[in-house]
Amino acid sequence: MPWATRGLRDGIVTTRYPRRPDDYGPGFRAAIRVLQPGVDPVAATELPGLCPTGAIGAAGGRVAVDRGRCILCGRCVEGRPDVFAFDASPEVAALRRASLVVTAGGADADDDDDGAVERARAELGRRVRVLRRSVHIRHVDAGSDGSDEWEVAALTNPVYDVQRLGIFFTASPRHADLLLVTGCGTRGMYGPLVRTYEAMPDPKVVVAAGADAASGGLVHPTYATLGGAGGAGGAGGAGGAGGVGGAVPVDVWVPGSPASPFSLLHGILLAVGLLPRAGGRKP
Amino acid sequence: MIASPHGVVVVRPDDLAGTVASSVGRGRRFAGLFAFAGAAGATTLRAVLAGGRSLDIVEAVLPRGADTYPALSPSVPAAAWYEREIHDLFGLVAAGQPRLDPLVLPLAGTPEVAGAARPRPGRPDGPRVVDLDTAALPRHVGGEGVFTIPYGPVRSGVFEAVEYVVETVGEHIPHLRVRPYPKHRGAARRFAGMGVADGVLLAERVEGTASVAHATAFCQAVEAIAATEPPPGAQLVRVLHAELERVANHLDTVVRHTEGSGQAVANARMSMHKERVLRLQARLCGHRFARGVVVAGGVAAPPRLPPAEILAALDALQRDVEDDGRLLMQTPSFLDRLRGTGVVPAPTAVDHGALGPVGRASGAGEDVRVSRPYGAYRRLGFEPAEILLDGDALARQVVRLDEISTSLHLARQAVDELSEHPGGPWRTRVAHADGFGVGWVEAPHGELLYLVATEGGRIQQAKARSASFHNLALFGQAFRGDIFTDFVFIEASFGTSMAGVAG
Numbered sequence: 001m002p003w004a005t006r007g008l009r010d011g012i013v014t015t016r017y018p019r020r021p022d023d024y025g026p027g028f029r030a031a032i033r034v035l036q037p038g039v040d041p042v043a044a045t046e047l048p049g050l051c052p053t054g055a056i057g058a059a060g061g062r063v064a065v066d067r068g069r070c071i072l073c074g075r076c077v078e079g080r081p082d083v084f085a086f087d088a089s090p091e092v093a094a095l096r097r098a099s100l101v102v103t104a105g106g107a108d109a110d111d112d113d114d115g116a117v118e119r120a121r122a123e124l125g126r127r128v129r130v131l132r133r134s135v136h137i138r139h140v141d142a143g144s145d146g147s148d149e150w151e152v153a154a155l156t157n158p159v160y161d162v163q164r165l166g167i168f169f170t171a172s173p174r175h176a177d178l179l180l181v182t183g184c185g186t187r188g189m190y191g192p193l194v195r196t197y198e199a200m201p202d203p204k205v206v207v208a209a210g211a212d213a214a215s216g217g218l219v220h221p222t223y224a225t226l227g228g229a230g231g232a233g234g235a236g237g238a239g240g241a242g243g244v245g246g247a248v249p250v251d252v253w254v255p256g257s258p259a260s261p262f263s264l265l266h267g268i269l270l271a272v273g274l275l276p277r278a279g280g281r282k283p
Numbered sequence: 284m285i286a287s288p289h290g291v292v293v294v295r296p297d298d299l300a301g302t303v304a305s306s307v308g309r310g311r312r313f314a315g316l317f318a319f320a321g322a323a324g325a326t327t328l329r330a331v332l333a334g335g336r337s338l339d340i341v342e343a344v345l346p347r348g349a350d351t352y353p354a355l356s357p358s359v360p361a362a363a364w365y366e367r368e369i370h371d372l373f374g375l376v377a378a379g380q381p382r383l384d385p386l387v388l389p390l391a392g393t394p395e396v397a398g399a400a401r402p403r404p405g406r407p408d409g410p411r412v413v414d415l416d417t418a419a420l421p422r423h424v425g426g427e428g429v430f431t432i433p434y435g436p437v438r439s440g441v442f443e444a445v446e447y448v449v450e451t452v453g454e455h456i457p458h459l460r461v462r463p464y465p466k467h468r469g470a471a472r473r474f475a476g477m478g479v480a481d482g483v484l485l486a487e488r489v490e491g492t493a494s495v496a497h498a499t500a501f502c503q504a505v506e507a508i509a510a511t512e513p514p515p516g517a518q519l520v521r522v523l524h525a526e527l528e529r530v531a532n533h534l535d536t537v538v539r540h541t542e543g544s545g546q547a548v549a550n551a552r553m554s555m556h557k558e559r560v561l562r563l564q565a566r567l568c569g570h571r572f573a574r575g576v577v578v579a580g581g582v583a584a585p586p587r588l589p590p591a592e593i594l595a596a597l598d599a600l601q602r603d604v605e606d607d608g609r610l611l612m613q614t615p616s617f618l619d620r621l622r623g624t625g626v627v628p629a630p631t632a633v634d635h636g637a638l639g640p641v642g643r644a645s646g647a648g649e650d651v652r653v654s655r656p657y658g659a660y661r662r663l664g665f666e667p668a669e670i671l672l673d674g675d676a677l678a679r680q681v682v683r684l685d686e687i688s689t690s691l692h693l694a695r696q697a698v699d700e701l702s703e704h705p706g707g708p709w710r711t712r713v714a715h716a717d718g719f720g721v722g723w724v725e726a727p728h729g730e731l732l733y734l735v736a737t738e739g740g741r742i743q744q745a746k747a748r749s750a751s752f753h754n755l756a757l758f759g760q761a762f763r764g765d766i767f768t769d770f771v772f773i774e775a776s777f778g779t780s781m782a783g784v785a786g
């Protein structure tokens with residue numbers, strides 16, 4: 001049995017995240033951070049033009065980046081290193097779509113509705129209490145570029161090994177607690193996606209993985225992508241908010257292009273209430 | 284203006300099929316048929332023919348209102364999928380093609396009544412929204428003992444979306460049909476009107492597991508139009524990332540094979556090696572899929588690691604992957620699952636012009652790094668993978684393991700030579716130029732083509748032809764035995780990127 005001995009060859013390669021931080025991260029693009037609290041009016045008109053997906057806004061003298069739209073191309077960091085920087089922490093998932101819009105200091109632009117995140121967390125907590133022992137994930141590709149699936153599949157490799165956390169992938173929607181959706185949301189996947197969601201028993205949670213799923217990404221809008229909320233199913237026009245949020249009720253949003261395995265894991269743990277309390281250690 | 288090293292022959296639409304057929308008859312390889320929107324509602328059809336060191340284009344212009352052209356597929360069967368795609372996206376009917384079924388976009392209207400009234404979403408001036416009509420997909424009506432079993436598009440596992448339809452008729456061997464349309468994103472249309480810099484970012488996402496290949500092929504088309512070339516150092520950086528990308532893709536197929544055959548330890552180790560490659564990419568450039576590295580005219584930056592550190596990482600990777608690969612190829616329970624499975628007979632592959640490892644396992648599959656070398660491949664020396672004739676999943680596996688070693692060897696050479704260009708330059712200015720250009724690379728899946736037309740400094744239209752698209756037309760033919768037990772291996776051994784097929 002030559003393979004048996006090989007299994008031991010490299011010792012323990014598995015990350016200890018989320019119990020311990022993981023030092024894989026520095027130098028790695030996980031998200032964009034805004035450095036400047038205020039910005040002059042000239043820059044405010046110039047900044048949005050930097051971004052290929054319209055992720056940068058500069059309303060009311062404050063610069064904001066929508067991580068749900070950001071494809072991490074780095075153009076803003078290169079063009080205005082005084083305003084933007086890469087953030088290496090992969091813990092970027094959020095419970096509300098609006099929380100993906102960040103301003104200086106890492107605070108999300110959602111802070112005018114202080115209680116909203118807490119309420120979302122509590123609501124989700126009630127729903128997923130029964131899931132905490134083990135979680136079964138159903139993955140659906142709703143029009144990805146293919147890289148998202150690699151990162152999702154990586155979760156089961158020995159490095160991330162999500163089985164150790166009681167997280168499993170399942171082929172049957174009837175045994176699934178968590179719907180993990182990748183891709184920009186194509187018109188051809190609208191029906192199959194909705195049917196998969198409906199076939200899952202309650203309680204269930206939905207994670208939109210990657211900027212494509214959150215907003216349609218760079219590919220959106222085309223004649224073949226979903227128009228976003230209200231436009232799903234072909235009724236709406238192209239040009240609105242894209243992504244899968246108009247097709248299924250998303251509970252957790254994970255930025256990234258594609259979302260890296262640690263970001264995915266963060267999102268999944270957030271969705272099922274298995275994450276050590278917020279403000280805890282960074283991986 | 285045609286700016287690539289290829290010739291263009293312009294023919295009347297009625298002569299297109301005959302010209303292409305006689306060229307194929309003289310030994311050229313049919314590499315694709317594409318529609319480009321012209322002025323005043325006209326459409327230009329471009330057939331690409333490869334062979335030797337050159338790429339030729341046969342062009343025919345259909346004026347506004349003309350919506351049919353004589354089909355190529357009766358004499359060149361490999362054209363069939365292209366004709367179906369053009370029908371879906373440009374509303375043109377290939378007259379004489381017996382099965383013009385929807386491929387990437389089922390729209391209302393059968394081929395028989397199709398015509399000017401069909402929406403033409405592929406055109407830059409086409410509709411902003413279309414409604415899919417799955418009733419346009421063919422159904423098998425009646426016939427005693429006919430069963431059609433659909434699979435997908437939601438898969439039983441972490442896979443890209445695609446629909447397969449298995450048709451069984453009595454005692455005959457079941458037939459498998461592929462429907463890539465559910466994840467059609469309209470990527471080609473999205474290029475229209477973009478600036479070149481945004482176009483590179485979009486190219487990276489057309490087939491996201493081959494981002495470097497797509498960005499490079501797209502940029503080479505743009506660079507050809509502007510008659511410029513990246514600096515030597517930048518060409519080497521492109522090679523480094525492209526070869527690592529190939530290693531990751533080939534390891535991915537090994538991971539899927541070992542998973543399907545229940546080789547738990549081998550599966551764990553191979554998926555760990557793949558993770559190492561993605562992490563190395565990230566350490567070199569900040570992105571696990573090396574996005575943002577390739578830019579028009581060169582690369583954004585040199586590798587972030589010192590050469591000695593990259594070389595050490597490449598050496599360690601090669602040692603471990605080759606070691607595990609050798610053991611895998613001595614594991615009978617693994618070999619038994621692949622041997623004789625999913626055979627694509629060599630004559631079929633050669634006729635079809637099968638690409639990449641799928642082709643090279645079946646007597647075809649020229650490697651354009653050798654036949655039409657580009658960038659630094661013109662200077663780097665390497666032995667291309669041995670062409671095999673067995674055509675089964677095992678042969679495809681052997682080719683890929685062979686190519687992993689070659690890729691790591693090439694990556695090492697690129698790093699060595701990079702030391703001669705310590706300070707760059709990394710980028711040449713690419714002047715705005717209008718015209719039409721073709722770029723190509725040997726992507727992990729095989730020859731990747733980009734056809735790009737620019738106008739006023741922006742992209743007028745761009746079209747990627749992935750090897751996955753071209754090869755997948757052979758997929759149904761690889762099923763000869765038990766569809767259900769062999770499926771996982773045949774699918775894995777094709778190594779298809781569905782995003783690249785659906786567009």
Ligand code: SF4
Nearest residue numbers: 051070071073074076
């Ligand atoms: S990194 Fe994100 S926010 Fe910055 S320009 Fe690119 S897509 Fe826009």
